[in-house]
Amino acid sequence: MSFFKIITAFFNGQVKAHTGQFGEDVVIKKLFDRKKKNGFYVDLGANHPFLHSNTAFFYHKGWRGINVDANKNSISLFNKIRKKDTNLNYAIISSKEYAKGIKTIDLYLPDKATGPGGITATASVKKSIASERNFIKKQVVESIDINTLFNAYSIVEIDYLNIDLEGVDEEVLFDIDFSKFKIYLIAIEDYTANINPSTHSNITSYMIKNNYDFTSRVGPTSIFVRRDSFDYNKHIIKN
Numbered sequence: 682m683s684f685f686k687i688i689t690a691f692f693n694g695q696v697k698a699h700t701g702q703f704g705e706d707v708v709i710k711k712l713f714d715r716k717k718k719n720g721f722y723v724d725l726g727a728n729h730p731f732l733h734s735n736t737a738f739f740y741h742k743g744w745r746g747i748n749v750d751a752n753k754n755s756i757s758l759f760n761k762i763r764k765k766d767t768n769l770n771y772a773i774i775s776s777k778e779y780a781k782g783i784k785t786i787d788l789y790l791p792d793k794a795t796g797p798g799g800i801t802a803t804a805s806v807k808k809s810i811a812s813e814r815n816f817i818k819k820q821v822v823e824s825i826d827i828n829t830l831f832n833a834y835s836i837v838e839i840d841y842l843n844i845d846l847e848g849v850d851e852e853v854l855f856d857i858d859f860s861k862f863k864i865y866l867i868a869i870e871d872y873t874a875n876i877n878p879s880t881h882s883n884i885t886s887y888m889i890k891n892n893y894d895f896t897s898r899v900g901p902t903s904i905f906v907r908r909d910s911f912d913y914n915k916h917i918i919k920n
Contacts, residue, residue: 705868705899706738709841712866712896712906714917722746723836725773725827725853726845728755730762735843735868735902740766746841747834749773751788751822767834772822773846776856779826786824789816807848827853831862838862840920844869845902851884859891865910865918867893871903 713720724736727748731737736746740763748759751772759768772786789805805816825833842864844850850870857864873882884903885895893905912919 705735705902705904708897708899709735709866709868709904710738712904712916712918713840717840718743720744720840721838722841722843723831723839724748724843726750726847727759727768727843728752728845730759735845736841739841744840747830747836749830752790753820753822769830770823771830772824773830773849773853774824774826775849775852776826776828779824779829784824785821787819788822789814790818790820805847805849827856828858828861836862839864840866840918842867846870854884855887863907863910865907865920867905868902869905870901872901 720739720742722736722739722744723746724734727734727736727750730740730748736744736748740746745765747767747769748756748763749769749771750756750759751770753770756768756770759766772788774783774786778786789808805814830836839862844854844867846853854867854869867888869884871882871884873884881889882903885905888895888905892908894908894911895903896906897904906918910919911917
């Protein structure tokens, strides 16, 4: 079977596989109506167009979206492979930092790229994380906060928001103005050791307070659906 036929079979569901690192995309796609072909996603910390990507399946299904990554090599690959998406080279920072006038920030990286095409999935703008990982090499990257990003691209509704920002995930999530932006599903990395429902992580507690329900945990990723937009009988998002 040719490579093209294999890829086509995969995205048609004839081959059972996934692009998400831990199979996050397998779980997430089941939460949307399988007939939905015109969805919109935003992938923050997108890293790679298909390797360990939680949005690659949706792109090939016909969805379109915005991919943001602080690594310019990542965005260069996105521009070559996912040309129908909007691909942006920004570091996402907290709204508090952005309001202080921080428009560029240092991205800390290992001496040698750990992934294909000069990409490093573990690069971080967080100094404490860079120190833990012994990252000394750095490059200056333009920064933006999540609300400014959404406003700049006239975003008011998102089917699927993926957040994987190597240490600033929680800060960025807490900045979202949920009264202004309607987001049906959010997948976010949460490294809290105990996610038992009786001892919610900060992220889970925050999401519950903001009209979301926790549905799944895949690897380090927690998946939430907007409560008033979810059909609990069919177990799919109503949109």
